[in-house]
Amino acid sequence: MRSRRRRPQIFRAVVGILTAALLGAASVGPAQAAANDGRLKLGVLSFSPSSVDATAEGATATLDWTVTNGNASAATVSGDVYIRQITAGGSAVGSAYDISYSLRPDGSTMTSSVSGNAQSSTYSYDFSVPQYAAGPSATWAVVRVTASDDQGNTLTVDKGRLSEFASTVTAKELVDSAGPTYEWISVPPDQPTYLYNAAKPVTVAYDIEVVDPESGFYKGEVTVAGPGGQTASGKLKVVTAGDGTTSCGPNTGSWGINDMICGVSVTIPAGAAAGTWAVSRIRLTDNAGNTSVHRNLNLAPVQVTQNGTLQASDFSITPKAVNNWSAPQKLSITMQPNGVRQGLASATVWTDTGCGGSVTQAPVISADGTITVTATMFQTYDKECTITGIALVDGAGDVAAYGSYFDEPDLNLVVTQIPDTTPPVATSASLSFTTVAASALPRNVELTADVTSFAGVNGYSLTIYDSTGDPVGGGYGGLFAVTDGTVQIVAGLSQGLAPGVYTVGFTLTDSGGLHAQYGYPGNVGSPAPSGPLQITVTDS
Incomplete structure (x- = not known):
């Protein structure tokens, strides 16, 4: 049974009010009184309280920090604060939470200035302490702070210097003892399932839904296996942006870190064995450090080819010009297959947006050794149709793939619309x-x-x-x-x-x-x- 989805954590910004010491006032704080050295500094940083009980969802710890600036000409300050779970030895666990801040919020930042100006500004943020960890307690720490102003000055404070501040909060936690699971993995609809890798590597894109109802998904690895035990892998990782949104590669879909659709790419080397490559292993890690490994899989197969045994040549298309003003028009594509074993199983045609391709099951080889398949040029508004890819599969499972759709030379199979020059x-x-x-x-x-x-x-x-x-x-x-x-x-x-x-x-x-x-x-x-x-x- 699928675990119940939990709502994603929601970052809550504390929006303060600028005090009477507004930017440009005569008294601008102690930082401007200092030498105009253009240096940004982290003045104060602390969590309050320093410990919380996070076993009930909704526990928060308020993080306050101050940034000073020795440049009297600066008018704005912005940056990011990164919070992450750390072990007793200081190692990081799980993903970092990126909190964006700005003296003059532009709508994308997570927190606002509570008081001050560009020479001395103070910020506050309510950190929602995660409810689950690997053990009954966990430490969450500020691991990095950045700042910049409108004068080109920058500041980066990493965890070594941050140890001087009260930059941690200890939490009583619920124990997450199980790693993530996956619901499905598939090749996206726009991804070719036939891949040509004779001269250079090819990349396979996958979409995968990962579920972790407790601490949430952090990172993973997808491994595909081909003939002869050859393998290739690609990694995926959850990233939290400064505005609180999460992403996990292309095609991201999210119900928060507890249920995510991630995109992951796997590169198969040039010349790697032709044949079927399929997802054989999925390794997933959650934010508590738990890892689950799913082995001996055979999912989302693709076919790799170097156009070795099975080949095709002499591609042509008819007609080369059509009247599609009032009705779609059928196009005939002819080619000469060679090296066919156990008959042809299928022929697939891909096209650009001006027309539609086709899949022909068991195409008949004519007496002259050619086959003919079809495409469709749509009605009225499409002025041109280009065949971008053709793939043949024979009964022995051999594949031949041609055209720009497979990052090969163009097939030069183009049909144009006959112009309308005669009124009704x-x-x-x-x-x-x-x-x-x-x-x-x-x-x-x-x-x-x-x-x-x-x-x-x-x-x-x-x-x-x-x-x-x-x-x-x-x-x-x-x-x-x-x-x-x-x-x-x-x-x-x-x-x-x-x-x-x-x-x-x-x-x-x-x-x-x-x-x-x-x-x-x-x-x-x-x-x-x-x-x-x-x-x-x-x-x-």
Whole structure:
């Protein structure tokens, strides 16, 4: 059963109020009275209380510190304080907590100035003491302090000097006696599972969810194993930023350090054995120092190749130009496989964002020794489709991989969109009625037009004009693209139209943005294809 998730620790900043000794006041504190030596110094640092009972969640110890600056021209001070669990011998355990501070908080820092100015500023932070440790007590210590000002002066105080301060807090703890577990590990969707490593190393990315409900996850190592016992490893580690957020490599997802999705990369050396490489071992350590090792795994396999036994050549694609303005278009990719053992198991095609790839199971080898697989160029807005990768797998498990998707030379398989240069054409047009009584208004009229279009008619507008050429009604809208067929356009005749003859003009727009106009007054565009489009409104 999966352990219950705990809420992540939340850092609580103590936001102080600047005292009357504001920056720029005549009296600025003792540091400015000192020589203008540009030196930043750590004046005071202490925890209060010096011991807490953390067995109940929510115990805190307040850390106060002061930074002085001998540079009278400095206006700002900022830096970081790092807190970490240490052993009796001074060794670090688990990850460090990074507390960012600033005299003038910019929204990303964890704590604010309580009093002072750039020459002498004091800070305060409520440290949430972790509830779990390896034993019934633990010591948490400030292990590093940094500071900098706007004049380029910097300060770094490490643990040797920090021993001069009351920089530790001792806590009664709940005992964490078990290491972390993992929920799953997988190759991200955008990561190739076929890898080419003939001339240089290849890197495999993995995502892994790690759970440690007590002290929380700290670091780990993922090992993959290939043919002949060859192995490669990659490390992962939780990092706490100065704003209190935690990360664990790329694709980080987090419910706090107790349940994290981490990204880890493993590099397989150039020329390492071709074949299946899979995660064989996962080593995980929590913030109490407990380590769990999961062995004899066979997870998230990838295929490594040098295009040795199985190969392919003579890649081509047809057609090289398509009309995809109104509908997706199928593309045929042909190649010559060589060294096939036990038949071809699959052929996979990867493309750029302008089109879609495919997976063909058991592709048929034709009489001339070639195979043909497909890709799809999407509709309308995609001007170009590039095949970025092709991988073949045969029945013996051999793999051949080609293209930039595998960091190999481009395949030079590119298809382009045929430009739209011809506006749509209406070959006929008629109205659903040509006479209507004024008393029957308002009423919709429907225009039916037969059209042909290279790019497909996908929009229209229709306007109704009175005898003086002023518009008195109409409508506009979109259509599913029609390349050769009938379109129907609906517009409204308003109530209150005076008896008389009204003219209808309409515009057809295609998927490429070209348009054609018909029937408008003043000889705008072309005449209506089947004669004038007119509606007579009668007084009865």
